[in-house]
Amino acid sequence: MPAFDPHIALYTLVNEYSARANAIRQDLARMHSAGFAEQAQQRQNDDVLQTLLAEAETGLRQVGLAKLRLAEGRYGLCLRCGEAISAARLQVMPAAECCLACADARER
Template identity: 70%
Template sequence: MTEFDPRPALDQLAAEYSKRAEAIRRDLGRSHSPDFAEQAQQRQNDDVLRALLAEAEAGMRLVGLARLRLADGSYGLCARCGEPIEERRLHALPAAENCLRCAGEVG
């Protein structure tokens, strides 16, 4: 287990992901131009926005899982090997599930 308190960092991440997802949903909800060529470009942009939205939602899920690990006392332990996650990794990626070694093997 680590001495690092991730709560403020996780709260900040959750707020950033939520704000990003809200802005993307707002952009996706806008109507498209009646001009066919412009509408085609807008639809391509929508595809990019949907990918960004999926990324923000995945980030929110990772933060939620990190909060669950905090609650059950397993935060800071690698989900794969059970060894402690490096504290500097947790500072950089507060929602990290794996130690650096296991993260390299997974990816």
């Protein structure tokens, strides 16, 4: 298994979130049907797509902040307690802002 490279991991995430956001924007830009029942269903689908787009854009912002921390030499340090975030957590969540203990405490 190759060593974890945060540059590559964050670059990959940017590409994934960007592709997802672009695909959703294309879906949202399509024309709606003339029929009322079909339009109602399409509007509900648009609401779901808007939520998915917001999640992708949030992911892009989080990755951007992680890239900034990387450039500043603060990548991998918990924003709450200042301790190191485990390598295993960063491999799973390259844009993680907090260590597992602080993330758990935040969710409570």
